[in-house]
Every structure is written in C-alpha cells, then in structure tokens.
C-alpha cells in the first residue's frame with residue numbers, strides 16, 4: 115500500500131479511561147445515479163464485528179437518500195456519537211461533504227475503504243487541504259474496527275488505524291477462516307429492496323414474492339493476483355488469495371434462503387469476489403457443496419473469460435443457481451489488453467465463452483472500458499458490432515480511470531498526462547481525467563454515450579427479447595427487467611417518473627411479454643383443472659384434505 119499516513123498505532127495498547135456504550139452509524143454516500151442498488155458488504159461486516167453492547171445503525175445513501183442537513187438531523191435525533199463512512203474514489207468528494215457536516219455538528223467521523231487507504235493524508239487534512247475525518251482505517255478493517263470502536267468509546271480515538279505488519283513490512287491480511295456470521299436472517303433489509311417502490315404492489319400480485327426482492331452481497335474469498343494496470347484490488351487485498359470455508363458460505367446461503375421462504379420474498383446473491391473461479395479446484399468444490407446442500411439461490415458473480423473455457427465449471431455454475439456472470443472484457447482490441455496488463459483475457463474467445471454460457475441459460479454482464487491508448491473514434495460502433503454477434507447480454511461501458519495508487523496512475527503521472535490529477539475532488543461522471551493517445555477526452559465521452567444509448571434503447575431491448583424467443587418466458591422477463599436496471603448506471607433513473615418513462619418507451623415489448631405470460635398462466639391453470647378433473651375420486655378428496 116502506498117502513500118500511507120505516518121504515525122499508525124501499534125497493537126496491543128493499554129486502556130486508560132472507562133468504556134462507554136455508543137450509538138454508531140455506518141454510512142455509505144449515494145452514487146448520484148441510481149437508487150436501486152445492492153447494499154455494500156462492508157457495512158454489514160463491520161456491524162457484525164462491532165464489540166457487543168454498542169448500537170449500530172446502517173444507512174446506505176443509495177437506498178435512503180439524505181442531504182447533509184438531513185443526515186446531521188438523523189444523527190442528532192438518535193444521539194449517535196460515532197459515524198463510520200466508507201467510499202470508493204468516485205464518491206469520495208460527496209463523502210467528505212457529509213463528514214464535514216457531521217464534524218461541524220460535533221460528531222466523530224472515521225473513514226475507511228479503498229480511497230482513504232490510498233490517500234489517507236487527504237482525509238486527515240495533512241496534504242494542504244481541509245481535514246474531513248477524525249480517524250482513518252487503512253486497508254482491511256476486520257481486525258481494526260473493534261479497536262476503533264473501543265478507543266472511541268473511551269474518548270481515545272487515534273488518527274490512523276492500520277493492520278499489523280508482517281516480517282516483510284506488509285499488512286497482515288485477516289484470515290477469512292473463521293468468517294463472521296452476518297445475521298442476514300434477522301437484519302432489517304427494507305431499505306435494500308431493489309424493486310422500485312411504485313412497482314412493488316404490482317410485483318406482489320404477480321406472485322413468487324417479486325415485490326420484495328433483495329440482492330445480497332456475499333464474499334467467498336479476497337485477493338486477485340492478476341494485477342491489471344488500472345485496478346486497485348491487487349494492491350489493496352494483496353496478490354495472495356484467502357478463502358472462506360465451503361461450510362461457512364453454504365450456511366450463509368441456507369440462512370438467506372430460509373428467510374426468503376419465511377417472508378415470501380426473493381433473494382439473489384452477488385458473489386463479490388473479484389474472480390470467483392480464481393482457484394478452479396476450490397470453486398468447483400464450493401459449487402458442488404452448494405448443490406449437495408440444496409443451497410441454490412439465483413446468483414451472479416465475476417469470473418474472467420479465460421476461466422470460463424472449462425465446460426465442467428459452467429455446468430456447475432448452472433446447477434448451483436448461477437444466472438449471470440460479470441466478465442471484465444475491457445476491450446475487443448488485443449493491443450489495448452496488453453497495454454493494461456490484461457493479456458490473459460483474449461477478445462477472440464469472448465463469443466465462444468458467451469455461447470457456452472447461453473447454452474445453459476446463463477447470460478453475461480460484459481464490461482468494457484473506452485479511452486484506452488489504442489482506441490480511436492468509432493470504438494463504440496466496432497464494439498457494438500461485435501456485441502451484436504454474440505448471445506444477448508448486458509453490456510456496460512466505462513472509461514479508463516486512473517485511480518490513485520494504481521500502476522496506471524503512476525504511469526500517466528510520470529508521463530505528465532493527467533489533465534485532472536485529483537479528478538475525484540471535482541468528480542464528473544464519464545469525463546476522463548487524462549486524454550487517450552489517439553482521441554480526445556470529449557470524443558471518449560461521446561463514444562461512451564453512444565454505446566449506452568444504442569445498447570439500452572427500446573429498439574435494442576426489443577431485439578434482445580426477440581433473440582431469446584426460444585427460451586422460457588422467465589428468461590426474457592428477467593432479461594428485460596435487468597436491462598431497465600442497468601440503463602440506470604448511465605442514465606440517471608432515481609424517481610418514479612424516470613421509471614415510468616422507461617416502461618412507456620418500451621411499452622410494446624412489455625405488453626408482448628405480459629400478454630404471453632397471461633396466456634401461459636391461463637393455459638397452466640386449465641391444464642391443472644383438466645388433470646384434477648380426470649383424477650380418480652379417492653385422489654381428489656385426498657388432495658382437497660391436504661392443507
């Protein structure tokens with residue numbers, strides 16, 4: 115980890131003052147684009163790791179939007195004394211504004227997560243700017259969070275908390291064995307229902323509990339050895355990978371499944387590991403254990419294209435509930451892939467990988483980055499042409515972003531190419547912080563806009579649903595709904611009006627699917643009535659008596 119603040123404390127330390135029980139808030143600022151979002155795992159994890167007795171409230175700004183004033187009022191009304199804020203680089207300016215408002219109201223603020231780990235001096239006001247946090251937690255905070263809470267409770271909060279160092283001077287990474295048991299079966303999850311509120315009554319009538327739909331983040335391991343140039347993960351979590359036991363993952367899934375059954379809702383899981391199949395043997399054994407325990411829930415995970423060559427793995431993904439796979443494809447140009455140190459992923463293989471998944475009704479979220487050094491104007495159309503030759507999926511388009519403490523940041527800084535070296539402090543969505551070599555920042559922005567517009571317009575949505583016409587209707591409905599959610603990554607889609615607009619624009623496709631489902635439902639009911647009527651009387655009376 116680079117650019118660490120000096121003066122981190124050493125463990126263990128002596129206690130001096132009496133410990134008070136505290137009210138704590140863990141807060142994640144909103145991303146300013148979409149409200150329907152998966153909750154952030156760090157909040158649930160730190161809540162679970164908080165020493166007993168303290169009361170912890172979670173607020174995710176994406177699900178429960180508040181202004182700075184509203185958050186301060188919320189904290190005052192509940193007598194909260196300590197607020198923990200976590201944020202990615204993209205949301206850090208917003209996080210600082212919330213932290214400033216809370217500190218001005220006399221509340222202690224601790225910040226953690228990837229950005230403050232990369233530049234702790236910024237949050238602490240040690241690099242010439244204003245101070246935003248009373249304390250920062252660097253790196254993985256599983257072991258330091260309980261100490262932070264206890265120090266705060268005694269009124270002895272330090273400025274910097276970081277994991278102990280090993281003999282090589284590197285952070286000692288927390289083991290994931292044992293792994294804390296997040297009480298998903300009892301936690302209040304209302305704010306994390308991904309179904310937009312105005313659609314809930316309708317979706318409840320559709321049945322199957324779709325009115326209460328939760329997407330729950332679960333990690334089965336941490337770390338990635340690949341070291342792609344633009345990525346913070348190898349630096350943050352380390353290149354050695356740690357896994358939870360299969361039993362602990364399976365039991366978490368079973369508890370979630372039981373809760374969904376009990377509350378007649380739907381639960382899907384996002385395995386947030388950076389590459390779920392990084393250790394093929396272990397992944398297969400985990401998936402086999404999920405199947406053996408009947409712990410299948412619909413799931414999505416990130417897996418790199420090179421690992422999806424394995425037919426047996428793909429079979430196991432399908433059998434264990436895998437529905438969507440997120441693939442960081444980045445570019446269809448191998449020169450770009452080599453530039454960012456991602457040569458292990460081969461664009462020439464992408465089509466075959468997606469076919470292999472689609473044969474099992476598994477679809478892909480394919481992620482692309484524009485603004486790489488070999489990109490030229492027209493990159494969006496070239497990429498879209500390629501995408502259209504593949505089975506339908508959910509493409510997402512970003513731009514090459516130099517996150518602090520990445521090899522990419524260092525390379526561009528050394529070359530004097532950073533147009534906005536502190537781009538996060540004046541964050542502008544989809545505006546690059548450096549000019550690619552073969553096009554301008556404006557051109558990269560226009561390519562990105564074009565890619566999103568063409569991929570999520572009503573015509574493309576209709577085309578995709580049509581391309582899936584030989585699959586069961588449930589795949590087409592879930593595909594279209596996923597498309598409505600995903601367009602919200604680029605086009606702000608925060609209120610009822612925005613959602614209604616989406617439905618209106620896509621009314622033909624929606625109507626076609628609703629009509630087909632109604633006919634299918636009617637036919638199924640008729641079939642059941644005929645079967646029932648043709649049963650011998652003894653069987654029908656037994657059926658009636660069954661509660």
Ligand code: B12
Pocket residue numbers: 145147151152153154155156159197198199200201202203204224225226227228229251253254255256259331333344345346347351386387388512513517518
């Ligand atoms: C899941 C995920 C997402 C989810 C959304 C987040 C969610 N709801 O969980 C999705 C897929 C939507 C997503 C999207 C994006 N993501 Co993302 N995502 C991740 C991923 C894979 C896992 C996050 C996670 O839960 N990790 C596990 C937990 C346990 O780790 P953690 O969050 O770091 O928390 C630990 C510590 O940081 C610390 N901590 C964290 N917060 C706090 C707060 C306090 C107070 C304290 C004390 C400690 C603390 O304690 C925790 C326990 O040790 C990470 C990579 C990774 N492996 O972390 C990338 C990552 C966070 N994403 C990243 C990026 C760049 C993005 C996007 C901007 C990508 C893009 N180009 O569009 C978008 C932005 C989305 C948006 N508009 O908000 C980067 C962030 C880099 C940075 N410096 O900001 C990461 C690190 C991946 C990378 N390639 O570098 N992402």
Ligand code: SF4
Pocket residue numbers: 338339340341342345346347348388389418442
């Ligand atoms: S494979 Fe993914 S997580 Fe690993 S370094 Fe590359 S982009 Fe980051």
